[in-house]
Amino acid sequence: MINLKLKEYDKEIALIFAFFTMIFLFLMVFNSNFFTWAFERHQNILSWYIRPLFLIPFCYFAYKRTWAGISATIFFLFTSMFYFPTPEVVSQQSLQFLQVEKDYLTGDWGLAKIVFSLLVPISFIALGAAFWKRNLLFGISVIVLMAVLKIIWSVAFGGQAGMSIIIPAIVGLIICSVLIYFGFKRLEKNNN
Numbered sequence: 001m002i003n004l005k006l007k008e009y010d011k012e013i014a015l016i017f018a019f020f021t022m023i024f025l026f027l028m029v030f031n032s033n034f035f036t037w038a039f040e041r042h043q044n045i046l047s048w049y050i051r052p053l054f055l056i057p058f059c060y061f062a063y064k065r066t067w068a069g070i071s072a073t074i075f076f077l078f079t080s081m082f083y084f085p086t087p088e089v090v091s092q093q094s095l096q097f098l099q100v101e102k103d104y105l106t107g108d109w110g111l112a113k114i115v116f117s118l119l120v121p122i123s124f125i126a127l128g129a130a131f132w133k134r135n136l137l138f139g140i141s142v143i144v145l146m147a148v149l150k151i152i153w154s155v156a157f158g159g160q161a162g163m164s165i166i167i168p169a170i171v172g173l174i175i176c177s178v179l180i181y182f183g184f185k186r187l188e189k190n191n192n
Contacts, residue, residue, distance in 0.1 A: 013068035017075045024078050028105075037082070039102055043094060044084035048165070051080050052172025055127070055143060059180050062131035063187060070128060096161035097154065104157060119149060136184045140177055147173040 027034040041047070054077035061069025107113075123146045130139035147169045154162035154169075 007066070010066055010068045014071035017068065017071035021071070021075045021078055024075070035102075035106075039081075039098060040086045041082035041084060043090045043098060044087045045094065045168070046084045047081050048168040049171060050083070051077060052147070052169065052176055054080065055146075055172075055176045056179050056183070058124070059127065059131045059139060060183065062128040063134060063184065065132055074124070091164065093161050093164045097158045097164045100154075100158040100161060123149070131184075134184075134188070136181065139184075140181065143176055143180070144173065 028038065029035075054073055058070060058073040058077070061073060123142060127139060127142045127146070130136075130142055151162075151166055151169050154165040156162070158165075
């Protein structure tokens, strides 16, 4: 009964989470206190490890073709940077890398930067489309590409500090790929 009600309001719920995501992005762009607060909490390395895990429910909801689930997952992915308290001790390499990210986000936005940054939403669209169409190989390929691009960007822009993202990215890639593979196979078996 509840599941039917949720499906009935799928697009409306998706719009609500899209609205919350826009509020979050608005705060990040136009409220320097919120931006600083969020990045202080993002120093907690746990947020680096859980962020890739949001790809699992994203793929699940794309497979189930629920806009509400996809939209909610994107909202929770964005906001996951501040789920954990500010750590008391942070490695110098992590601090340097976060500064690179902050400088990138708050710096000048020319055409090249905009085009390059569009790879993020494009990769999510491709990932969602892969699982919407129930194409496991394409979906896993997109996840691998996302992790590789994150590592390349991190090292290219962050130098030695960018190396701090490699382990969380690889751990996230392995966990996501394995769980998504087995979850996909299970869903396919249950659908047959």
